[in-house]
Amino acid sequence: MQTLRDRRVLIGIGGGIAAYKVCELISSLFKMGVEVRAILTQAAREFITPLTVTTLSRHPAYTDRVFWQPIHHRPVHIELGEWAEVFVLAPLTANTLAKLAYGLADNLLTNTVLASSCPILLAPAMNTEMWEAQSVQRNWQQLLTDPRYHAVGPSAGLLACDRIGAGRMAEPAEILTSIQSLLHTGGKRDLAGKRILISTGGTREHLDPVRFLGNPSTGKMGLALARAAMHRGAAVTLVHAPITGEIPTGMRAIPVVSAAQMREAMLTYFPEADLIVMAAAVADVKPAEYAEQKLPKKLLPPTLPLEPVPDILAELGHLKQPHQQLVGFAAQTGDIVTPALQKLNNKKLDAIVANPVDQANAGFGSDNNQAIFLDARGNQQTIEPCSKLQMAHYLFDFVSSKGQS
Ligand code: CTP
Numbered sequence: 001m002q003t004l005r006d007r008r009v010l011i012g013i014g015g016g017i018a019a020y021k022v023c024e025l026i027s028s029l030f031k032m033g034v035e036v037r038a039i040l041t042q043a044a045r046e047f048i049t050p051l052t053v054t055t056l057s058r059h060p061a062y063t064d065r066v067f068w069q070p071i072h073h074r075p076v077h078i079e080l081g082e083w084a085e086v087f088v089l090a091p092l093t094a095n096t097l098a099k100l101a102y103g104l105a106d107n108l109l110t111n112t113v114l115a116s117s118c119p120i121l122l123a124p125a126m127n128t129e130m131w132e133a134q135s136v137q138r139n140w141q142q143l144l145t146d147p148r149y150h151a152v153g154p155s156a157g158l159l160a161c162d163r164i165g166a167g168r169m170a171e172p173a174e175i176l177t178s179i180q181s182l183l184h185t186g187g188k189r190d191l192a193g194k195r196i197l198i199s200t201g202g203t204r205e206h207l208d209p210v211r212f213l214g215n216p217s218t219g220k221m222g223l224a225l226a227r228a229a230m231h232r233g234a235a236v237t238l239v240h241a242p243i244t245g246e247i248p249t250g251m252r253a254i255p256v257v258s259a260a261q262m263r264e265a266m267l268t269y270f271p272e273a274d275l276i277v278m279a280a281a282v283a284d285v286k287p288a289e290y291a292e293q294k295l296p297k298k299l300l301p302p303t304l305p306l307e308p309v310p311d312i313l314a315e316l317g318h319l320k321q322p323h324q325q326l327v328g329f330a331a332q333t334g335d336i337v338t339p340a341l342q343k344l345n346n347k348k349l350d351a352i353v354a355n356p357v358d359q360a361n362a363g364f365g366s367d368n369n370q371a372i373f374l375d376a377r378g379n380q381q382t383i384e385p386c387s388k389l390q391m392a393h394y395l396f397d398f399v400s401s402k403g404q405s
Contacts, residue, residue: 005033007183010084010116012109013053015043017160018091018125018169023048025090025172026056029179037080038062039109041096067108077108081116086182089113091125091169094136101139117148119187123175124154128165150187150231152178155249174248177224177389181231184393189233190400196234197273198226199266201241203259205286205309208295216364217281219243221329221388225277226251228392237273239265241280244365259283259309266312270319275399277327278313279353281364285309317348325350325399333358340374351375351399361385373398 009029013019022038029036036057040050042064050061060066062076071079081087089096089109096109105111113120122143130136131154143149153170170178200222204212223245226238236251239262247253254269256262259282270276288305313328320326328349330340333356340354354372357363362370362385369391373381375398383394 003033004029004180004183006035007033008035008037008083008085009179009183010080010087010112010118011036011038012087012089012096012112013038013040013044013048014089014091014093014096014109015041015046016091016093016125016169017047018123019044019047021169021172022090023052023056025088025175026053028172028176030057035059037083039080039112041107041109043093043095062108064107067111075115077111077115081112081114081118084116084118085186086121086179087113087116087118088121088123088175088179090121090123090175092122093124094126094130094133094139097122097124097136097139097143101142119150119182120148121150121152121175121178121182123152123170124167125169126154126167127159127161128163128167131167147189148187150178150182153249170248171246174246177227177248178231180387180389181228181393184390185232191229191396192233194229194234194274195237195272196229197237197239197266197269197276198222198229199239199241199262199278199280199282199312200226201243202281203241203262203283203309204257205259205283206257206290207287207304208291208293210294213283213286215281215283217241218245218365219280220245220365220367221369221392222277222279223247224388224392225279225395228389228396232393232396234275237269239269239280259286259312263310263312263315266316267319270316273324275325275327276316277329277395278316279329280312281331282312283309311347313349314347320348327351327353327395327399329353329355331355331357331363337372337374340372344374344376349376351395353395359385375399 038053039062053061099110105114156166157168201219202215202217204214206212226236230236239254254265285306288307326349330343336354336356340352344352361368369388370385371383
């Protein structure tokens with residue numbers, strides 16, 4: 001299994017109530033084998049203590065008190081700045097944001113920002129009025145013009161000030177996916193300018209309003225693809241049948257239920273897309289008739305007449321233009337390569353992910369996956385068990401490196 005063992009993540013904690021959620025982030029990173037160092041601003045220490053952070057990261061927390069106590073005879077901000085592979089600022093306060101926008105450095109955290117060159121992930125958190133203040137928005141937009149800075153959130157929700165609105169820090173799990181992407185890409189946005197259309201989830205073919213034919217897909221693989229593409233700079237449209245999990249801010253999400261609705265949505269967004277990945281588990285058949293009202297048990301038929309639904313991917317394969325790339329999935333058991341190659345050819349795909357759904361650590365509902373990538377030029381790459389996000393990155397690497405993206 002691919003791991004993040006010994007990767008180096010520096011966390012700069014600002015003075016906001018969301019600082020308590022950063023404790024969970026540090027704990028998750030540590031459990032994944034990541035080496036974590038953390039800096040607390042003076043204001044952050046009003047919310048959580050250096051002892052909390054030291055305990056969770058298994059390393060002494062850095063504060064302005066140790067600013068002038070050199071590590072290995074070198075200043076702390078230089079040493080930490082050179083050490084970090086990714087620097088996460090969470091929660092990012094209006095005050096620190098303003099300092100960064102103007103290049104000010106009056107504490108350990110802001111000095112370390114200036115003394116480092118790794119990608120910086122910003123996770124703002126503040127009250128809605130503060131977040132929407134003209135000065136804050138100006139500073140935010142200003143900062144994002146620097147390619148070094150990457151954003152996660154903020155999202156909308158219930159805030160500590162009892163308001164419901166924008167300004168809530170992204171959840172630790174969401175921040176974690178951005179960190180994982182930055183560790184993979186080193187901060188490169190190699191999909192910037194690309195429009196990527198992804199389908200995910202399991203379609204449902206209803207017999208009546210409360211009964212349907214479905215499958216166990218949770219949509220996690222497609223969500224991971226959408227996140228990875230977005231983190232690499234693409235404009236993402238996600239057409240999703242019912243899924244488990246949050247759709248992150250920053251992408252266009254189109255909810256559908258049936259294969260017919262998915263087909264319609266895919267055909268709508270297909271012409272503008274450069275790369276299309278069909279990760280959805282689409283039904284192959286549907287009940288021949290639909291009852292508008294719930295059928296009483298005694299009226300349920302003993303056998304269910306079925307009819308086929310259109311093969312969306314095959315249809316897209318026929319419509320595909322030379323500048324477009326089309327990637328499918330083949331969920332298989334047993335021999336996965338032979339049927340996947342047949343699907344690659346029959347549906348006129350550029351690449352296919354042969355997915356052994358009968359293996360532990362792969363397939364429906366799992367957070368992990370494994371696969372063999374195959375493309376129309378005869379290239380083949382085996383992906384050992386890894387997280388779905390990691391596999392998403394490998395897939396984009398695969399289609400880009402073959403000169404097709
Ligand atoms: N697919 C689709 N529309 C369908 C069925 C499948 O677009 N009605 C897509 C899936 O999203 C996937 C690919 O086709 O990307 C392969 O799906 P899979 O279910 O593995 O193959 P099928 O073509 O349905 O063949 P079979 O079920 O016989 O293996």
